[in-house]
Amino acid sequence: MDGTTPQVPTPAVMAALAAYQPGRSLPQALYTSPEAFAADMAKIHRKHWLFAGYGFEIPNPGDWFVYTVAGSEIIFARGRDMKVRGFHNVCRHRGSRICLEGHGHSSVLACPYHKWTYALDGSLMLDTAKEFGVPKSELGLKQVAVADAGGLLFFSIAENPPDFSEAVETIGRKMKPHALHRVKIAHQAEYRVKANWKVVFENNRECYHCPTNHAEYNLTAYDVERDRAVMDPALLPAIEAIVAKANERFAALGYDTGDASSNMTGKNWRCHRTPLKEGFVTQSLDGKPVSRLMGDVKEWDSGTLRCTVFPNFWQHTNCDYACAARLTPISANETLVRGYWLVDKDAVEGKDYELPRLLEMWDATNSQDWVICENQQAGISSPAYEPGPYSTLRERNVAHFVDWYLGEMRG
Amino acid sequence: MDGTTPQVPTPAVMAALAAYQPGRSLPQALYTSPEAFAADMAKIHRKHWLFAGYGFEIPNPGDWFVYTVAGSEIIFARGRDMKVRGFHNVCRHRGSRICLEGHGHSSVLACPYHKWTYALDGSLMLDTAKEFGVPKSELGLKQVAVADAGGLLFFSIAENPPDFSEAVETIGRKMKPHALHRVKIAHQAEYRVKANWKVVFENNRECYHCPTNHAEYNLTAYDVERDRAVMDPALLPAIEAIVAKANERFAALGYDTGDASSNMTGKNWRCHRTPLKEGFVTQSLDGKPVSRLMGDVKEWDSGTLRCTVFPNFWQHTNCDYACAARLTPISANETLVRGYWLVDKDAVEGKDYELPRLLEMWDATNSQDWVICENQQAGISSPAYEPGPYSTLRERNVAHFVDWYLGEMRG
């Protein structure tokens, strides 16, 4: 800290937070101003637990990858003790980047500028006391907290990260049958979305827009029928029957039973197993498998395990594949989304799965959503925008996200 | 309004306005600073009447086009009552854009996100009271004022637009013989000019630069000779004879007589019929026609009807074609100019007109001017720039524009 950091949030952002009208979308500045973006990064992304990637991406000691978010480049490296640690990618000498690629393998972490060299636990391997006047014990790489939740790597840049133990335990337990340490990335997509990260997340938090936007998703998803029952209680018994049958099945397979409504309340994460549409064994257009069973899953149809962690992650995990999204805010009106498609480690392309079929539902749905988000961002940016009312029936999870956000920002 | 809007103009812009020296070009900050640009948009473009396009572009109910200026996307749509209305392109639900293309046709205006649907008069066609807690009467599209001046569509974003009735009446009357509802766009050009919108407009307000810059324009225009007479009163009688003869002709044809000096005083618009160079029937390099007579014009040579409306429009209307420019400020140092070439609705390319010949005078002149403007913007951006003196003879209309601008900004 060198005295140059301005107050965050600034008075203008504080005013926008104060101007919020319950039950409506956020005031414009919170979606569009660079000051609000800086405040989001400080109060949300540099505090909370973020998804970085998967443990299986760096299986061996010396394997590492880099993830950059909120201005910080973090090296995630597996140590000789098999533990994954996170280090700021900044040499303690003149500040150079140490790892120059997105991922790699090396027995030590050596800065390319003057070859200051660090062990995989971050400690400096150079006697600096005499020539530099500072003992090497004070010049180790700066660390961030890392948590492994069933193979998902989360981290927090905060000095005192919030408690994340319940999420780690619950996600780890529910993810277990899918054995995320024995999967591989079949495909990865980088989407650059010209919209605020909250616009992208809000879009994920409701299916009110599905019927008119997502032809592919609507073929496969139980949500649309559930939403119809929300609007028309006469349809409720049929839905409840589906849920009861699915939960029975989950229990029989030894999985946690689900929360089929999957409403989020009071938390910034969820991990709910929900039914699939009747007659479907996975999220595919025809309901048939798209790959071989993954991990320790023994039968077709494990429902869909929906995992959502504010502010940057969601994953849908089926019996044969998982699809995830990692959100990286770039600026007030730009978000980078990495899409992941995971299959069993031993699944063979061309034999167990075909990429077009594996991707067809979620890549189409993702792409449709990014267009929606970009058009919403454009409209929100108009001086004529004013926060509109949420549906009390179909946008409850959006309101929950917004309430969580406001609580964090005002806190 | 959410309390986040800073004071406009800011103190720095106020200081620049106060530093103005009469008879000189503007202080640097007014041409170059983002703060001054924001102030221009607030005090000029979001208050005054701007040209959007032509009524003939949307002849039928349900036709619409979109124009974006000063941060606002406006939908101009013709209603079932044949009236053109302007709506902010922002859904009242979550703020999405409604129209995604530059122009189109639809019987209603439907938001792509959740299909909130509005009638062509902007009213919401969805009962929101129960599910959203707000009656639909409060959720219609936000409107802007629209005025049709002889086929030219002007609009004002202001809540209380300034009186524009005299301009509408005068322009409408003088434009009448050219029948702008019975023309078509023969060609449209988008010029991206790296200069402040005022630099572009000032350039249009004098012909002192013509002799050394506009070979094509000089061949055709009466201005250069008039300017010569301004410098040398001995040449005045010859000019006055041309004007007298032209005015006699205009009167005989039933047109308003002209103001050949076309000086602007006390107003932010003009619509003056001026003579052409002797022996010319239109603005062409050889003085001969470039298309068939337009609208209700009955004889070759109607002079040139010069229409200028601060801050974003000018048009030269001849007996056979019109050429117009619509200025859209993008940032302190960038302006988008759309050039329009209009001909009679029934004129046929290849028979009545050839594009190269139709464009040759104004496209050359435009392009020469943008280079001038960009080099002026570059020089003005130097710390060494200081406002220089205007010619008291040849830059009076520039001084008039600058005085109008300062009056609006200080008001």
Add this chain to the structure above:
Amino acid sequence: MDGTTPQVPTPAVMAALAAYQPGRSLPQALYTSPEAFAADMAKIHRKHWLFAGYGFEIPNPGDWFVYTVAGSEIIFARGRDMKVRGFHNVCRHRGSRICLEGHGHSSVLACPYHKWTYALDGSLMLDTAKEFGVPKSELGLKQVAVADAGGLLFFSIAENPPDFSEAVETIGRKMKPHALHRVKIAHQAEYRVKANWKVVFENNRECYHCPTNHAEYNLTAYDVERDRAVMDPALLPAIEAIVAKANERFAALGYDTGDASSNMTGKNWRCHRTPLKEGFVTQSLDGKPVSRLMGDVKEWDSGTLRCTVFPNFWQHTNCDYACAARLTPISANETLVRGYWLVDKDAVEGKDYELPRLLEMWDATNSQDWVICENQQAGISSPAYEPGPYSTLRERNVAHFVDWYLGEMRG
């Protein structure tokens, strides 16, 4: 000055300057914030003497070139009196650029907008008193101070430039045998480096990074051995013998003897003749010549004349070629570097020199350094960056540069 210029340095920059810890790299904001960049331009680049180019580039009256730095475009023109003058490229009328190309020749300097015309001494050749109300004597081009140091053209934008006479005299005297008025540019390279100008200059001020980064430079340079002696005093006698022998040689040739350590103390410039590696006659990979002898140099091996002038110039001048760098800051994290390779005026490509061989050492070294600088800039930009300690042995010249910078900024 129109009252719109904010205080420079701003309080945030002042705080960063105050936070400096002696013996360490600079606080982050000084390398990364736009405010600090503006302060650098105001306190350093718009005050001190900057290298613009070479006198031989504009040998005849009416020859000119343009150099743009710190927001100012400057025309360097040779007058009828053979003197080189510097003028702001801003017409005193409406502020347009006058010279539109990077270099040219013209008997007068005429503005393209309204043809206001200036003589080569900057005086306006137009009677303005009557039409414009200002006498032409008040409307000459604004000048900057220019100094010719042995053929190197330096200039200062400041109203009262600091004393530069000792540098001009010393550089002029030491450069004399290389006769920079009788050379030519064999090659010129534009490097766009995504790093702060201080990062680029600091990189130039130490060879601690050479052993692990510069394979080509290490083959040729005496620095690496000298650095080794700094670390191991047992190697000092051997180095001292090389220096003594070189100085003897320089004296015999009538050159100033050198300062082989080439440490900079108390000054913002140096011009030191240093030995080459034993057995080398120039800076080439094999030690053999790369071109014919330049200027008045009579024998192979004149050592290397190292000339460094803060904040934007360095040059290595050998017996047969010189290689120079001109640094132009673009923003807090971007610097444009022009590399120059000079050879004797009469040297013929393909006969006296081959471009690949002429460039091979310095172009490789330059390119390696820009990668280093960009990675350092990236790391410094992280919130995790904190200033690290300099080597008290191998980074003394970096500390000297940083101390000079801080003195200027605080002064």
